[in-house]
Amino acid sequence: MKLSVLLPVFLFLCIDSRGSGMSHPKPACRYPPSQWCRSLEIAIECKVQKQCMEVNATRPKQDVPPVSVTLYYESLCPACRVFITQQLFPTWTMLQDIMSVTLVPYGNAKEIPSGNSPFTCQHGEPECRGNIIEACIIHLTRHSALHIIYCMESAANVLSAAQSCLQLYAPSVSWSSVDSCVTNGLGDRLMHANAAMTRALKPPHTHVPWVTFNGEYTEENEDMAMSSLFHLICQLYKGVKPPACNGARVRLDRSFC
Template identity: 65%
Template sequence: MKLSAPLALLFLLCADGSGSAVSHPKPPCRYPPSQWCRSLEIAIECKVQKQCMEVNATRPNQAVPPVSVTLYYESLCPACRVFITQQLFPTWTMLQDIMAVTLVPYGNAKELPSPNSPFTCQHGEPECRGNLIEACIIHLTRHSSLQIIYCMESAADVLNAAKPEYSEENEDKAMSSLFNLVCQLYKVRTCLC
């Protein structure tokens, strides 16, 4: 198992009475600091096993790929909403360093043309609209899409929770005072989520 850590070592030079510099003795370790956490044996020999364990406990093992979770769902499906808000998002919040999430709206949609859409959704046209909004969010925001979709799915009204995402009015406000707009939208979202 390869363990590495960006440990910094500070060498102090002390002045003796004559003004010349004398270095402190080196630690009883034959490895450079960059390799101290490379293995447990090296960490023990260099007497830094506690520090190496602390550093490595906060970082995932890069040699192990993250767990992939793909969710096919519908935006207005009650069971999907419960799963996203009570299982998926809380788990991802705690384990996002070792978890890769892919969201696929339209999980139960059918390609049956209707008057307003090329899709027919299990919970009707509003769900197709919600699925379309969430698909656009996923496409445009990538890494932050799960937070936005969680906000929507945990709201009492999924479609209305999506409305503050974009408007020409917000674009104008952003151009004149982005700081004020961000604060205003933050207050709105804390009420919706």
């Protein structure tokens, strides 16, 4: 199932209260700072509605559509984990006003018509479980999904981190609902949808991570995405570039599964 992840901006990371006259908000609420401006209700509960209004007022107007990034990946693929943690999430953190992200956990898995498990995965049964857990989390948490997936993929053990990452970034979603999704058939249906999306890729994927931009794949974009996704998003965006795009280009190593 294709689920776009459009998430709110990180707030108050670099506010200097001495120079601006603003004081740091000290909300007593159950949401992390990354979600304070996700909705008016959350902003009121966390007592940051004034700050959220100021942030929204300074965002660039979306006269042109954001760059659509779709990542086809596997939960335990080392190269996918590096891409998510070192390229995708940091880039989205800085450029989420001009990009949208869709996560498709499946990758090089295979559907099996019969057998105890309907899927086999490149990195074994734990990866199949990781894929289905992440598919369920994406389905259930929507706006918080990228935070949770990043939290899991950056942990020493992806599967063991799932519950605590969910509690941290989506406290209103119970782990039992994720577990139910994994075991009651919904997870298998989500994985089947991800399999169909992956098989429909043109050209067909040959490795993961496999990334499309605005629905299209090119080797040129892949080369740049693997080494400097941030620069590529700035380049592809057709509207007024945000100030962050004026920074120096940084390249990272590329790898695949």
